[in-house]
Amino acid sequence: MKKSHIALLALLAVAAITTWLWFNNPLNALVKAAIENFGSEMTQTKVSVSKVDLSPTDGKGELSGLSLDNPKGFKTPHAFRADRIELALEPASLAEEVILIHRIHIDSPDISYEKNDSGTNFDAIQRNVESYLGASKKQTGKDAPKKMIIESLAIRNIKVNYNGMLDLKLPDIKLHNIGKKSGGATSAQVTRAIIAELNTKLAIALAKTAAIGAVGGVAIGVGMGIKSLLEK
Secondary structure: OOHHHHHHHHHHHHHHHHHHHHHOOHHHHHHHHHHHHHHHHHHOOOEEEEEEEEOOOOOEEEEEEEEEEOOOOOOOOEEEEEEEEEEEEOHHHHHOOEEEEEEEEEEOOEEEEOEEOOEEHHHHHHHHHHHHHHHHOOOOHHHOOOEEEEEEEEEEOEEEEEOOOEEEEEOOEEEEEEOOOOOOEEHHHHHHHHHHHHHHHHHHHHHHHHHHHHHHOOOHHHHHHHHHHHOO
């Protein structure tokens, strides 16, 4: 067989293997399962993602249709939805104790913030996360939860609906080097940090909206609802 034919066959073989790895990428299934299984376990409500599309070579890609349902006792079906999330991680680190995530960028998430007699839906989610975090501290060895370092986490163009009666736009959330100093953070610790930041941004936005309403003398009912939340 001529060398040119051998080279051509080798090239076709490489192309075939590369194509198979791309369309049968185990990384996509692994990340999807981790998000849905650990996310649901941690928040004690349903977490789902429609599609994960990450390169098996450099770990760059995106998630589509991420949704976090509300805990029981709340009327709105979901607490958080995002159509697209940009993600970049180190594929080799998935087999290590600490997963290195270079980038998580979420654009235009849809957030429902609901309050009932027991508090808000995010209060309930945070309690569930804290409960999971407390239990995970007792686990050791292979049973211990994976840790991660997130170099850049950004949530932009945040849209929040408060109690079905008020739409707000929150300032962007930007966090850097999460877990780096401690040698890695658990999923529960990351979630706790994000919820705390979200609560802070929301409280500021609600306070500004209440002040504007008071000055303009409009939306008194909404203003009273906001006041009750801020006095919680």
